[in-house]
Amino acid sequence: MDGTYNRAEAGVRCDLGHALLAAGDPEAAQPHIHRAKQLATMTGSRRQRRRIDELSQAVNRALGR
Known part of the structure; x- marks a missing residue:
């Protein structure tokens, strides 16, 4: 994916994380x-960061952390 599509890649990776x-x-x-978080930070997308943080918390709960 071209570097100009960082926000789109962050969304796709977040979706993939949800699916997994x-x-x-x-x-x-x-x-x-992790990669989605990096990309969302680069683009400055608060909405994406919030979505990724919620997913990260759900993954941590599933892993017993």
Whole structure:
């Protein structure tokens, strides 16, 4: 994906993280969430960061953290 699409990539990675969590694989979701967080920080998207933070908390709960 072209670097100009950082916000879109963050959204796709967040969606993928949700799908992996729903499929019962929170460990596989972690790298996608991490990358989405990096991209959302680069773009300054508060909405994306909030969405990613909520997903990250759900993954941590699923992992017993």
